[in-house]
Amino acid sequence: MIYLLIRSKKEKSPECRLDEIFEKPLFDRIKREVPNFHKKITPIVGDLDARDFGLSENDKNILITQTSIIFHVAANVRFFEHINIAITENVTATHTILKLAKRMPNLKSFIHVSTAFANCHVKHIEERFYSYPIKHKDLMTLIRNLPENQVEKKISTITSQWANTYTFTKAIAEGLLRDESGDLPIAIFRPSIVLSTANEPVAGWIDNVYGPIGITVAGVLGIARFHHCNGNVKANIVPVDLTVNALIVSAWDTFNQNRKGKHMLIYNYVSPVDGPTWNEYAQAILDINKIYPVHKAIYLPLNISFKSKALYTICFWLGCFIPALFIDVATMCMNHTPRYHVKSNFYYSMI
Numbered sequence: 001m002i003y004l005l006i007r008s009k010k011e012k013s014p015e016c017r018l019d020e021i022f023e024k025p026l027f028d029r030i031k032r033e034v035p036n037f038h039k040k041i042t043p044i045v046g047d048l049d050a051r052d053f054g055l056s057e058n059d060k061n062i063l064i065t066q067t068s069i070i071f072h073v074a075a076n077v078r079f080f081e082h083i084n085i086a087i088t089e090n091v092t093a094t095h096t097i098l099k100l101a102k103r104m105p106n107l108k109s110f111i112h113v114s115t116a117f118a119n120c121h122v123k124h125i126e127e128r129f130y131s132y133p134i135k136h137k138d139l140m141t142l143i144r145n146l147p148e149n150q151v152e153k154k155i156s157t158i159t160s161q162w163a164n165t166y167t168f169t170k171a172i173a174e175g176l177l178r179d180e181s182g183d184l185p186i187a188i189f190r191p192s193i194v195l196s197t198a199n200e201p202v203a204g205w206i207d208n209v210y211g212p213i214g215i216t217v218a219g220v221l222g223i224a225r226f227h228h229c230n231g232n233v234k235a236n237i238v239p240v241d242l243t244v245n246a247l248i249v250s251a252w253d254t255f256n257q258n259r260k261g262k263h264m265l266i267y268n269y270v271s272p273v274d275g276p277t278w279n280e281y282a283q284a285i286l287d288i289n290k291i292y293p294v295h296k297a298i299y300l301p302l303n304i305s306f307k308s309k310a311l312y313t314i315c316f317w318l319g320c321f322i323p324a325l326f327i328d329v330a331t332m333c334m335n336h337t338p339r340y341h342v343k344s345n346f347y348y349s350m351i
Helices: 014-022 025-033 057-066 083-101 136-145 148-159 165-180 212-220 240-257 278-291 309-333 339-350
Strands: 002-006 041-045 069-072 109-113 186-191 193-195 226-228 237-239 265-269 304-306
Touching (some): 002 057, 136 165, 148 165, 165 186, 186 240, 193 212, 193 240, 226 309, 237 240, 240 265, 278 304, 304 309
Parallel strands (some): 069 109, 186 265
C-alpha cells in the first residue's frame, strides 16, 4: 500500500486530484498490466504549510502503524520563494515528518530527497554533510517571531552564499536531519536537474515547463535564441525514471547498511562523467526540431551562448527585442493581437 500525502487545490479535493493524475498517458501502461493498481494507493489529506500537516488523528494513526518506508519528496521548488514560505515548506515540514517517523514502530527506511545543489557554495560536493552558519532551530524560531522583512535582513549575509532560497533551505533541512534523526534509518538522496523519462513507462514523457524545459520550449519556438551562459559547462541532468529507480534502490540500501545519525548514507545522483554540455544538449534539441518542427514557431530556432554579458545584450537587442518591436507594431496596425509580445511574456515568466 502507498499512502500519498496530497492537499486540496483550486477547489478540487485530494481524491479528485488523484483521479486526474491517473488520467494522464503516463499511467496507460500500468492500467493495462495492473488494472486495479489504484486500490493500492490511499490519499492522505495534508498540507506542508499546516501544523502537523493538518493530519486527522485517524490518518496520523494509519501512517504511524502502517508505514515501513518513507520517501519525503515534497518541497517548495520555487527558486526565489519568500524566505518564510521556503523555510516553512522545506525545513519545518521536514521536522514534522521526522517527528512522525520517530513514532513508527515498523520503519525500515526513510529517504529524504534533497538536491545536488543544496551545497552549491562548495566547489567539490562529496557524499557527506556540510556545516552551515545557522541552525534549523534558529531559522524556525525567526519565522515564528519576526516579520518576513526582518527575517531577510537578519540572515541576508548567510543566504548570500547560496544561489536562492530553495537551495539554502534544502541545505538547512540536511543539517536538521543530521542533528535530529537519532537512531532512525535515514538517508539523503541528492538528484541533479530532473528531466523527462528515458524509457519507462513512456520514453520522453514530461508534463511541465520547469527549468531547462521552459528554455527548451522558448528555444524551439524561436523566442530564446541568445543565452548569457557558459555553454561548455556540463549539463547536470538526469531522467526522471532512472532517478526514481535510484531512489527506490537507495531505500533498500539504507535498510541493508543500517547506518544512522551523522554517519547516515548520502547519495549524489547526477549525470555521468561523459554527459553532455549545455551546448550539446541545445544542439540535440535543435536536431530533433528539424525532424519534428514546432508549427507555431515565430523565428527559426537558434542557440547561441555568450560568456560576455555585453555581447549577449547587443545580440538580444538587435536580434530579438527590436525585431519583436517591429512585428508588434505591424501586427497592431492590422488590428491583431501582438503574437511575439504574448510569447515573450510567457517565456520570461518561466525563467
